[in-house]
Amino acid sequence: MTKELKFEEMMKKLEGIVDDLESNEMPLEDSLKRYEEGVKLLRLCRKRLDETKRKVELLVKKGGNLTTEPFKE
Amino acid sequence: MVKEGVYIYKVRELTAGIKAVLEDTFSNIWIEGEISNFISHSSGHFYFTLKDDKSELKCIFFKGHNEKIKFEIKDGMHAVCFGKIGIYEKRGQYQLYITRMEPKGIGALQLAFEQLKERLFKEGLFDESAKKPIPVLPGRIGIVTSPTGAAIRDMLHVLDKRFPGVEVLISPSRVQGESAAEEIARAIHDLNKLGNVDVIIVGRGGGSLEDLWAFNEEIVARAIYNSKIPIISAVGHEVDWTISDFVADKRAPTPSVAAEMVIIKKSDLLEKLDAIEKQLKDYPLEAVKELEQRVDELEKDLSLRFRHYMELKEENFKSLSEKVEILSPLSILSRGYSVSFKMPGREILKNVSSLKKGDAIETRLSKGIFRSKIEEVL
Secondary structure: OOOOOOHHHHHHHHHHHHHHHHHOOOOHHHHHHHHHHHHHHHHHHHHHHHOOOOEEEEEEEEOOEEEEEEOOO | OOOOOOOOOOHHHHHHHHHHHHHHHOOOEEEEEEEEEEEEOOOOOEEEEEEOOOOEEEEEEOHHHHOOOOOOOOOOOEEEEEEEEEEEOOOOEEEEEEEEEEEOOOOHHHHHHHHHHHHHHHHOOOOHHHOOOOOOOOOEEEEEEOOOOHHHHHHHHHHHHHOOOOEEEEEEOOOOOOOHHHHHHHHHHHHHHHOOOOEEEEEEOOOOOOOOHHHHOHHHHHHHHHOOOOEEEEEOOOOOOOHHHHHOOEEOOOHHHHHHHHOOOHHHHHHHHHHHHHHHHHHHHHHHHHHHHHHHHHHHHHHHHHHHHHHHHHHHHHHHHHHHHHHOHHHHHHOOOOEEEEOOOOEEOOOHHHOOOOOEEEEEOOOOEEEEEOOOOO
């Protein structure tokens, strides 16, 4: 999750795109580019939200190294 | 002179006798007084005097006992002490050997809490400017608590409801008793070291002031303050305030509420996404519509201009063609003039000297051409 763009960053970007488009100050070509970018981000956001694999892990120390293992409730 | 038969004590003998009486009589006593001349020796032992308006009493508080004291002992403080009177035989001094101490009028833990709170406040650990923002939508949530407590179950339950599929990393630690504070600090540190959580909840469920005490320890306060990752403190119930609540970037009244604060509801997020999608989808329509209108206007404008242009050109052409007509040699002929050519070369005739009788000429009138022969040159 941390390597990719964080969801919150994607949302911020999306909102920025909508603001840009609404300001109506861009040449059509640029705004279409922004629009496409927005649609792509939107799709990515939805995809990210659809990943419903719940993952709860426990931080454990093994041989002095930190590692994670599944948490059994 | 000393009478014969009188018993003469040795110093050590008398001291030992006094010691026996005193230590036997005052072996488990409570005593209250004001602390003065307090010295914390490098050895870890405390030395001070307990006094009231009439008397003073030398006191010793050995390291092995004073380590359990949570609050700071200061001159002027009123304290209730428990201990025994002992004789320091070498100097013939009696003093109080303290094993327990309570501040007078306030609980020991309460005092410790107030003291640490004041000290850390002065140091700036509670400053608003040092507080980090809590992300709205953390990719992964770190939780420092007991993996077997009620708090973790409550939090996971709330998180599941709010945001199915959320990722959680539990950094386990004891949350009460000996070494709990050290473990909590370590668990916070570990999450920072691993660095793949966006926010940390530090907490436990309700309990007595003693149960919650680890969250009032300086080591925990400093771990929270030094964390690079924003921290929500969630200790006990609404009414329980701990030092970690003051240092943390945000305080939640209970662990369950912390779980609610830490992530936006998925359904709310989906609604937000829908709204953005609608805005996006609406946009190009608007833009294109606007553009179409502009094109229409331009077209109208253009055709109007073109018509003007053509009309202008037409007029120009008319006047030009009139001019051409006026200047045309044919128009001269139309006024009755004619032009003649000598045949067969068709040279224009300007002078009669080139003509003689019998030459053929061609004459062009405004309308028509005819040929003739010269009869006579005059």
